[in-house]
Amino acid sequence: MLATASIACCAQPPRPVIDSAYVSVERAYFPQLSPDTSHVAYSTVDGLWLILRDCATGSDLVVDSVGAPGYDARFGGDGRLYYVTMERRKNNLVYRTAHSFNPADSSHRVELEAQHGAVRLCPTASGMAIEGEHKSRVIGDKRDKWVYTVGSKLVIMNGGHKTEVSPAGKCAGYIWASLSPDGKRVVFDAVGKGLYVCDPNGKVQARLGNYLMPAWLDNDYVVAMLSSANNRTVKKQQLVALPADGSGDVIELTQPDEDASYPMSRGDGRVAYSGRHSEGCVALMANAECEVRNAKSEVSRQTHDIPAISGLDAGKISPRVFVNPGHGGHDNNDRPCPFLNDAAGATVQYYESESNLEKGKALCEILSHKGYRVITSRVDNTTADDLPLFEIVALAANSGADAFVSLHSNATGVAKRMNFPLALYRGYTGEPKSEGSDQIAKAVLKYAGANQLAPWSATERAAGDYSFYNWGYGVGLGVLRYNKLPAMLIEGTFHDYVPERCRLLNSDYCWHEAWVVSKGLDDYFSRPDKSGKGLVAGVIADSQAKRSYKGQLFGRDSYRPVSGVEVVLSDKHGHRVASYKTDMRDNGVFIFRNLKPGTYHLDVPSRPLDEPIEVEVKAGRDTYADILY
Ligand SMILES: [Zn+2]
Incomplete structure (x- = not known):
């Protein structure tokens, strides 16, 4: 729901007053309220x-529908609506263009031409500061104050x-x-740590706890969202008012069953937000009432020319990948x-997280080594690392990534076992x-x-999450929902298939899955492997x-893996090149990486083979060879 909750403050704690007249808007x-x-x-x-509702007439206008303009549009102090569109260009790099729309005369303007990386909209008192990574622009008074974030950095512009x-x-x-309306304080979310309030020099004044999407209600209170969301399902959301100095009671602004999200305030005590009802969202606001048509079906898509970029050579730009290791x-x-x-002779814990x-740590390392820029949603495995979906998606959006990859493993949830890679993306299959x-x-x-370290019960499969889960329009997997980056989630294997669970306990096996993902990304970004090296892997x-x-x-999983045994790799002259001792987790996995092309031999000194296994290593290729007694 989009409602205006008036809050009378001063000495008394604020009390929300939800106006009784509403505008309902599907989904x-x-x-965002205009000034x-x-x-x-x-x-x-x-x-x-991106749709604009005229509150007086109740009519809707599609501001833009090219390049995913939704989710992060902002009104500037000048009353214009600013938004950023995305476009994939050469080598699938994402370029972002900043636009504005004037509700008064329905005119469009390109405010900052396309550039690679993040383009952040920072509302100011008189207009908008557009902070791009290569080019920036201030519309309005350059002495205004504004704030934005880059990684674990808060940037404060002042005069x-x-x-x-x-x-x-x-x-x-x-x-x-x-920024607070008086410009004296900043609120922000440090992911995994909660909300912070600091002064314009960065001195921490208060910590407000684990809430999402903070915005200033006035100079003394922050509106934010309380979310019991986790990485798999979004649960109930509730809006609260938090005293900005960290003292006093938290005030509930909405009921838990209203499932309110996306709070937004311009610091004048009013809150706009989304509330979920039986289907999609309904927006509410004061002093107006009308049902609206489904804007999507009645307006045509708009097109606009995106100016050519200058001063940037796409061939020299590193692709930027956001890596999201699932759960935590x-x-x-x-x-x-x-x-x-x-092999362990005991009950062993397995956590998908x-x-x-x-896999996530390995993927970050592999991609960095290959010259990518990498951002990740977690490097540890505590409850605080299990970020709400809203935070993961906002982090990815703020990072200016070209692609979003979420890493998971699968489970059937029923007695039947299977094992195959499944890649999911948002939408219907093929769309x-x-x-x-x-x-x-x-x-x-x-x-x-093509990964032969795991025996497969079926061939790999790609699907849209709307189709795969038979959920239909607008639902989909949590971490792909509200995520407008080119994005996919891979369920690499099935961890409820016990031999697979044994393999997933081996960090080199996980490394190999990340390696496989990196090869796919290399193809997507047209970056051929120039390392000149290969690898040998097997069980x-x-x-x-x-x-x-x-x-x-399935397959050779009917054989019992050999644990704690040394596998030796020798060159064609019989010189030992490397050895690998299999772990004690009943998977028998061995991997030799970074090998020069050529002929090699595999043998097991403690249980010599009749004939060492000859393997051929080729540059940029994975060679698979199992050792079976
Ligand atoms: Zn998962």
């Missing part, structure tokens, strides 16, 4: 349409003077920074799966909401399906040894 997200309250801008659930501070120390990043914190939502591990993190998402999924799956297993696991087994 309205990220509502004179004459208009409300909002986005459709997919972020693809033409720039201050960069990190009041909350390092974390996955800072987001949602804004060893909690219940983390899918803990204790199981009897034969652990193997996701191993991704964010262009390029299906291409990333296909590129990654090509290598995931050592014994057909004579027994498994205690009696469930269905």
Whole structure:
């Protein structure tokens, strides 16, 4: 719902007053009130349409529908509506263009031509500061104050003077920074640490706790969202008013069952927000009442020319990838799966959050090494690292990434076992909401399906989440929802298939899955592997040894892996090149990386083979060879 909640403050704590007259808008997200309250801008659930409601007439106008203009539009102090569009250009790099729209005469303007990386909109008293990574522009008075965030850095602009501070120390990043109406304080979210209030020099004045999407209600109170969301499902959301000095009571502005989200205030005590009802969202606001048509079906898409970029050579730009290792914190939502591990001779814990993190850390390292720029949503595995979806998506959006990759493993949830890679993107199958998402999924799956370290029960599969879960329009997987980057989530393997769970306990196995994903990204961004190296990977297993696991087994998983044994790789002259000792987690996995092309031999000194296994290493290729007794 989009409502205006009036708050009378001073000595008394504020009390919300929700006006009784409402405007209802189907599926309205990220509502923004114009400075004179004459208009409300909002986005459709997919972020693809930016719509402006005239509060006096109740009519809606599509401001833009090209380049995903939704979700982060802002009104400037000059009354214009500013927004950023995205476009994939050469090598699938994403370029962002800043636009504005004048509600008074319905005129469009390109405010800052296309550039690679983040373009951040920072409202000011007289207009808008547009902070791009290569080019910036201030519309209005350059001496105005504004704030924005870059990684774990808060940037405060004041009278033409720039201050960069990190009041909350390092974390996955800072987001949602804004200035109090009197310009004396800044509120922002340090991801995983909660909300901070600091002065314009970065001195921390208060910590407000774990809330999302803060905005100044007035100089003394911050409106924010309380969310019990986790990485898999978005649960109930509630809006609260927080005393900015950290003292006093938290005031509930909405009921828990109203499921309110996306609070926005211009510091005048009114709040615009989205509320979920039976289907999609309904927006409410004071002093107006009308049902609106479904804007999507009745207006045509607009087109506009995007000016050519200058001074940037796409060939020299590093692609930027946002890596999201799924879940976190060893909690219940983390899918803990204790199981009897034969090699360990004991019950062993498996958490999806652990193997996701191993894969995520490896992917960041591999991509950095390959010359990418990488941003990640977590590097640790505590409850605080299990970020709400809203934070993950906002972090990714603020990072200026070219692609978003979420790493998971799968489970059937029923007795039947299977094992195959599944890549999901937002939208119906074959119709991704964010262009390029299906291409990333296909590129990654090509290598995931060719990965022979895991025996597969079926071929790899890519699907849109609207289709796959049979949820239909506007629902979809949490971390892909409200995420307008070219994005995909890969369920690399099935962790409820016990032999797979054993493999996922091996960090080199997780590294290899990340390696496979990186090869898909290389294809997507047209970056051929120039390392000139290859790798050899396989599993050592014994057909004579027994498994205690009696469930269905695929391929060579019917053999019992050999644990704690040394596999030796020699060159064609018999000189030892490397050795790998398999772990004690009943997977038999061994991997030799960074090998020069050529002929090699595999053998096991403690259980010599009749004939060493000859393997051929080729540049840029993965060679698979199992050792079976
Ligand atoms: Zn998962």
